[in-house]
Amino acid sequence: MGNTGRQCFIKWANKYVTPKLDYSVSGEDLYNARCAILHTLWIESDMSNRGANLIVYRSGRKKMDLELNEMHSKILKKIANRDIIILWIDDLISAFNEATNECLDDIYNDTQLKKNFLARANKMIIDFQL
DSSP states (O other): OHHHHHHHHHHHIIIIIGGGSSSOOOHHHHHHHHHHHHHHSSSOOHHHHTTOOEEEEEOSOHHHHHHHHHHHHHHHHHHHTSOEEEEEHHHHHHHHHHHHHHHHHHHHHOHHHHHHHHHHHTTSSSOOOO
């Protein structure tokens, strides 16, 4: 993805994704998690090996598991000796869906943003028609 891709993802995630999550998570945290899953199929990446927060994913009954989640977070933090962020995967998927829709609305309504997006869209696999 390169440095430009990293910066774009982090900026996009900070603007569109993180405000939709009920967690203290940053675009950089999400980028680290993306790299970890994509490159290692695990929770650690080069960024987390240099001290970035680790993200652990959960699924299941969120409301019933909040207390258990807090306990797991404390245990994992002691084991890893750094901050651990536990995200419910359903929340993350929902936030990404909402973020994508909001971003596409912004692109559709902003001439310069649309021009920039379409210039980069040629490098995408899918065909966008705005």
